[in-house]
Amino acid sequence: MSARQAVILAAGRGTRLGPLTADTPKPLLPLAGRPLLLHTLDALAAAGIETAVVVVGYLGDRILDALTAAPPPGIGLRFVRQERLEGTARAAALARPHLSPGPFLVTWGDVYLDPESYAALLGAASGSDGALLVNPVDDPWAGAAVYVDGAFRVTRIVEKPPRGTSATPWNNAGPAVLGAWLWPFVEALEPLPRGEYELPRALAAAVEAGRTIRAVPVAGAWFDIGTPESLEAARRYAEARRGGKVHP
Structure with missing residues (x-):
């Protein structure tokens, strides 16, 4: 059964973006004239x-x-608030009471993807427990190294290998299709030294x-908007895509 529901983790501060997020949450930073989060919602729909x-x-x-004033077409929204920023696992668990039985897609509010990646991720999850989007890098030391079989x-x-x-070029790109089997693993997590559950x-x-x-390779562009x-790179790409200079 393909997932028809999603969780978007949009609680973080975005400290590496400095003054850009002093008054604007990172998911509302504009790309090609629209907030990043609206691009994500359009792609999911x-x-x-x-x-x-x-x-x-x-x-x-x-x-x-922003989302209640101009709700995106084609997708229904619910909101939950993470009062204490205790990491992405605790954030995802807050959405649990609002999810229907069955698989769900989880994505990050600061990741910009072409819509084709979400479609590929959902398709690959069929017949498995889930699917994880990955992108090739020279060395996945800054993220998470993902090892795969044939x-x-x-x-x-x-996570964060030295x-x-x-011995793998694949990095955890973030978005994944998961199921209720995830929650016991979330509950068993120990906090990191900074007190977060990831x-x-x-x-x-x-x-x-x-x-x-x-594992599902990224289809098209992938931007982790943390700096x-x-x-700026994501903005240039989004503008080129809007102008027809980038084709899916």
Whole structure:
């Protein structure tokens, strides 16, 4: 059964963006004349997602105001607030009471993707416990190294591996299709030294326990918008796509 529901993690501060997020939450930063979050919602709706739970935190009222004033067509929205920013696993768990039984797609409010990636992710999850979007990099030391077998099933996820130690080019790109099987792994997490509970660690534990997760290479562009430089690169790409200079 294909997922028709999504969770969007949009609670973070975006400290590396400096003054750009002093008064604007990161998911509302503009790309090609529209907030990043609206690009994501459009892409999810185009891929077949019908409802989304948006987890807000930092400047969350701005996000609620923006989406209630001009709700995106084709997708129903619910909002939950993460009062204490305790990491992405705790944020995802807040959406749990609002999810129907069955699979769900989770994505980050600061990731910009072409719509084709979401469609590919949803398609690959059929017949498996889930699917994880991955992107090729020279060295996944800054994210999470994703190891796969010959059938492109995830065999191991290593968070923040030391530079030069990974034997895989695949990095955890963030978005994933998951199921209710995830929650025991979230509940079993230990906090990181900074007090946060991170969703990729729960996913790594699930893989280790034998859950079948398919790796899905990014289709088209992928931008993790965490710095002014990555924001500017995403803006240039979004403008080119809007102007017809980039084709799916």
